[in-house]
Each structure stands twice: as structure tokens, then as C-alpha cells.
Amino acid sequence: MEFREINTFLLIAQQQSFSKAAKALGYSQAAVTIQIKQLEKELGVTLFDRIGKKISLTEQGSIFYRHALEIMRSVDQAREALTEKDELSGQLCLGTIESICASIFPELLAEYHRLYPQVAISIVTESPEELLERMNENKIDLVYLLDRRIYDQRWHKILEIPERNIFVASSAHELARADRELDLDEVLDFPFLLTEKNASYRYILEQYLAATDRTICPFLEIGNTEFIIQMLLKNMGISFLPEFTIRKELENHTLTELKVKEFHMQTWRQIFYHRDKWVTRQMQAFFELAEEWK
Known part of the structure; x- marks a missing residue:
């Protein structure tokens, strides 16, 4: 039994696909199939049910999956222990939403790079649903998002910070000069600039409005928070944004x-x-820094 075969088995189980695992590993599908057949022969069990195009673990496969995770964790721990005195290097893949990427990540990642210049960082920006799915497929090391409180037994949560979402406009806007609390309908009468519909805070706003028989029809939709801020500064309408994205302008x-x-x-x-992801030194360093910069 080889570590390579165990790693291939784990990736197939996580991806629920021989072809996806082969692509991720850079192998041919035939090579992946041969590795699994060899592993099944050595163990004397069938690890996967193959019904049509669907792949799922057998009962024996599920048992071996738990042990395989522990084996690979032990290998990773041994490797980390041997290199932990060395300067941190390697790769870190982060998944986040555009508003966090534009507002929090520049300073956070600049500091991370200052501390760990040998770590290569890649960032994926998508909707929360897509990011979490990619994390489940082991394509992303961790996900940093803004949403309702999310709980799932498959994931460990290491940070949870409440954030206000507010209506905002240029200080020159006529409503900004009104020295009073505003009626919601009064605000909704003005032109809006909003993020795309897959942004969690926009979705929550629309659900709230729908519950009170209201709607909002923006004249501009864009996934770039910085662009919206620049339009607001030109007094081109009203927006609804997380407060942390515009703290400097406020x-x-x-x-x-x-x-x-x-x-x-x-x-x-x-x-x-x-929860099945071995926490690398690169990930742990990011967690510690994110906690400091929360």
C-alpha cells in the first residue's frame, strides 16, 4: 500500500468522481482506476460502488476513509515537524467574496506577505455557495465570507464577527443632509447602486423587503464594491453595503x-x-493573523 494510492482514494471520495480526481492529481483516469484496484486488492474489499456515472463509498470504503484521513494527517504532521524550523513557504488558497477581498484583504494579505514572503497566495472570489462547494471539493484551503450565521458538521469555524449592513450615500446627497431618521419608503424612492444578486447582504435585504411587499430596482448592478463606492462619492445614488467596506469614507x-x-x-x-482538512502551517498562520486583524 502506497501513500499515493491512499491520497488518490481520499480525493475520489471527496470529489465523488474518478475523472475529477484524476484531473486534480494530473493523472490519467486509467492510472487512477489502476491505483484503486490495487488498493482494493491489497485490502481485500470493494471501496467504491460504481452505479452508472455515480460513485459512492461502500460500507468498507467509509470505514477505510476515516483511517486513511488519519494516516495522511500523520504523514503531514511528520513532514511539518521536520520542516517547522524552516521559513514558512508553500501555497495557500483562499476563497472569499468580493467585498471582503476589496476592503479587508489588501492590508491583511500585505501583512501576511511581510511575515511570510515565501508563501504563494491565490484568491478565489465567488458567491458563498460556490466557495463552500469548492472547499468541500478540497479546491480551496479555507473560506472567508459574509453571510447569515452558517453551521455545518462538515466544517470548522474559526472566526465569527457580526457586521452591520447600512444604507449609504454621498454626504452631499439630499437625504444625507436631512437631520432625522428616514422612512424606508423615502430611501427606496431614490436610484440605487447594488452588488450582484448573489451577494448575501443584498439577498437578505431583498427578502426583508419582499416580506413587507416592497421591492428594490437598482439602476446599476456590479460585483465590484470599490466601483460602487466611487459612484457614491460622485453622488450618483444610494447603496446598501456592509459598514466595514466604507469605514474610511464614513x-x-x-x-x-x-x-x-x-x-x-x-x-x-x-x-x-x-473538518477533514489537515491544517497546514500556512493556514494556521493566516488564522492567527485574521484573529489579530478582526
């Missing part, structure tokens, strides 16, 4: 929060990794 009074009567909406910044 502090220097170029943008103003529009306070709406009896309206409070909160989401949470959260960091997840898969």
Missing part, C-alpha cells in the same frame, strides 16, 4: 449612513475550513 465624512427608522440588518464575517 470616518472622513465623504459618505454618510442613512439611518432608517426601525431598520437593523446584521450579517457575520466567518472563516471556515473543512
Whole structure:
């Protein structure tokens, strides 16, 4: 039994596909099939049920999966122990949403790079659903997102911070100059610039409005938070954004929060990794830094 065969088995089980695992490993599908057949021969069991195009673990496969994870964790721990005195290097793949990538990541990752210049970082920006799916497929090391509180037995959560989501406009906007709390309908009458519909805070806003028989029809939709901020600074409308994305503009009074009567909406910044994922030194260093910069 070889570590290569065990690693291939784990990836097939996680991807539920021989072809996807082969592509991820850079092998041919025939080579992957041969490795699994050899592993099954050595163990004397069938590890996968193959019904049509669907792949699933057999009962024996599920038992071996738990032990295989422990084997590979032990190997990784041994490798880490031998190299832990060396300068941190290797790779780190982060999944996040655009608003966090634009507002939090620049300073956070600049500091990470200063501390660990030999680590190569890659970033994937997608919807929370897509990011979590990629994490389940072991294509992303960890996910940093903004959403409702999410709980799932498959994932470990290492950070959870509440964030306000607010209506905001240029300080020159007529509503910003109104020295009072505003009615929601009064705000909705103005042109809106919004993030794309897969942004969690926009979805939550639309659900809230739908529950009160209201709708919002933006004149501009874009997945780039920085572009929305620049349009707001030009007094081109109103937006609905997480407060942390515009903290600098609020502090220097170029943008103003529009306070709406009896309206409070909160989401949470959260960091997840898969429970079956061995936490690398690169991941652990990111977790510690994210906690400091929360």
C-alpha cells in the first residue's frame, strides 16, 4: 500500500468522481482506476460502488476513509515537524467574496506577505455557495465570507464577527443632509447602486423587503464594491453595503449612513475550513493573523 494510492482514494471520495480526481492529481483516469484496484486488492474489499456515472463509498470504503484521513494527517504532521524550523513557504488558497477581498484583504494579505514572503497566495472570489462547494471539493484551503450565521458538521469555524449592513450615500446627497431618521419608503424612492444578486447582504435585504411587499430596482448592478463606492462619492445614488467596506469614507465624512427608522440588518464575517482538512502551517498562520486583524 502506497501513500499515493491512499491520497488518490481520499480525493475520489471527496470529489465523488474518478475523472475529477484524476484531473486534480494530473493523472490519467486509467492510472487512477489502476491505483484503486490495487488498493482494493491489497485490502481485500470493494471501496467504491460504481452505479452508472455515480460513485459512492461502500460500507468498507467509509470505514477505510476515516483511517486513511488519519494516516495522511500523520504523514503531514511528520513532514511539518521536520520542516517547522524552516521559513514558512508553500501555497495557500483562499476563497472569499468580493467585498471582503476589496476592503479587508489588501492590508491583511500585505501583512501576511511581510511575515511570510515565501508563501504563494491565490484568491478565489465567488458567491458563498460556490466557495463552500469548492472547499468541500478540497479546491480551496479555507473560506472567508459574509453571510447569515452558517453551521455545518462538515466544517470548522474559526472566526465569527457580526457586521452591520447600512444604507449609504454621498454626504452631499439630499437625504444625507436631512437631520432625522428616514422612512424606508423615502430611501427606496431614490436610484440605487447594488452588488450582484448573489451577494448575501443584498439577498437578505431583498427578502426583508419582499416580506413587507416592497421591492428594490437598482439602476446599476456590479460585483465590484470599490466601483460602487466611487459612484457614491460622485453622488450618483444610494447603496446598501456592509459598514466595514466604507469605514474610511464614513470616518472622513465623504459618505454618510442613512439611518432608517426601525431598520437593523446584521450579517457575520466567518472563516471556515473543512473538518477533514489537515491544517497546514500556512493556514494556521493566516488564522492567527485574521484573529489579530478582526
